[in-house]
Amino acid sequence: MAKTNYSFEKRQRELEKKRKQEEKRLRKLEGKGSADDEAEDGMVDASPPVDQEDPAPPAG
Known part of the structure; x- marks a missing residue:
């Protein structure tokens, strides 16, 4: 008899x-x-989130 492979x-x-x-x-x-989509009427930004900080700070 074959042994069960648990x-x-x-x-x-x-x-x-x-x-x-x-699933x-x-x-x-x-x-x-x-x-x-219904709540925002398609105003969703499709770009992927960026994990890195901006290399240059904003000028000001």
Whole structure:
């Protein structure tokens, strides 16, 4: 009789859980995005956020 590969089964369960969580996260983002679009009438900045500070301070 073949020995059960518990580590493989566990890995498959973990991957399935991760996949479901990702789908849920995407559904939430999709729902949030449609509500934001209606509230702001499409006035959303599509540029990605910048993690770095500006190299030059504003002149003044």
